[in-house]
Amino acid sequence: MRIDNANGTQFRMNLPLTDVEQGSKERVALLHQQEGTETILLAEDDDTVRFLIAQFLSDLGYQVITAEDGVDAVVQFLAHRDSIRFMLLDVDMPLKNGKDAFDEISRVRPGVKVLFMSDLTPDTLGDMSREAGRDIIMKPFSLQDLKGKVLEMLSSA
Secondary structure (H helix, E strand, O other): OOOOOEOEOOOOOOOOOOOOOHHHHHHHHHHOOOOOOOEEEEEOOOHHHHHHHHHHHHHOOOEEEEEOOHHHHHHHHHHOOOOEEEEEEEOOOOOOOHHHHHHHHHHHOOOOEEEEEEOOOHHHHOHHHHOOOOOEEEOOOOHHHHHHHHHHHHHOO
């Protein structure tokens, strides 16, 4: 800290941006990564939420294909299967839920990356929240948390 009484008081403090645990340094580095270029399939039945997430991901540089329910998600995936690198699926949607849409899509392309979104409690999600390889981001979430999770998943093998 530096104090200069002749011209008023000036404070200069250098504080860390975050208290980073040793194991989370990679995650912080991912948060500072620049724009993405991948194509993401976003399935969300709430029009406003779908629009906001799509706009946010587009602003980050991603190509976003949207779907309004699980059936539409499967249709959009089949139409763009060669370009979609990642899916962001709401769990609770009409016509076909996110898990069922993912299961159908996985039969076409096994190993496709997915992040489920949900406002359901872990008890309501049941086995889905306990299955290996199921990544779930709980609503409401911040856009920074979403960005970090998307970057983390896209950079994983």
